[in-house]
Amino acid sequence: NAGVTQTPKFQVLKTGQSMTLQCAQDMNHEYMSWYRQDPGMGLRLIHYSVGAGITDQGEVPNGYNVSRSTTEDFPLRLLSAAPSQTSVYFCASSYLGLAGLKTQYFGPGTRLLVL
């Protein structure tokens, strides 16, 4: 199993550009999510999905869109990049349990710099 994969590893954007961060998992997990990690802030949830066709907002959704057309893929779209979106982005997946989320498996991250 490859686990959770993310592309690209690094990206530099200019303000106003759009791009899509790719995420895929091969563990048949129902739950997938996107986080951003900033110094002193911890990981913050952007969007999540509990299954194909179902997405919902997390703590910091503004400026980002997601879709979940298959169980495996969960891309994150930046609509019009801003310097405030400079961050490290992690995709994660897990099974859903009766008492909430189970172990989260994280991808290796995408480092994004917006100039």
Next chain:
Amino acid sequence: RKEVEQDPGPFNVPEGATVAFNCTYSNSASQSFFWYRQDCRKEPKLLMSVYSSGNEDGRFTAQLNRASQYISLLIRDSKLSDSATYLCVVNDGANNLFFGTGTRLTVIP
């Protein structure tokens, strides 16, 4: 108020030392609790889940105090390879995970 609060450290300890990290959470309805480990410039990985009765995994012991909304992680006989940032993570019982900012540990030879 943050959902999960941790002492950011850094903690610098000699090899063989015992070190403890603490974490508090604000949502009394939280259902499950975890400690994750994150190495520099890497993704977080699960270290251990935290159960109400407390649990141990080798040199690592986790405790949960629901009344005080407090979680702890104890590392005994620290190794150089334990150097990392330790993240306290809380699930609100729905589909949200809340991460602390992490406690940085450096084990010194």
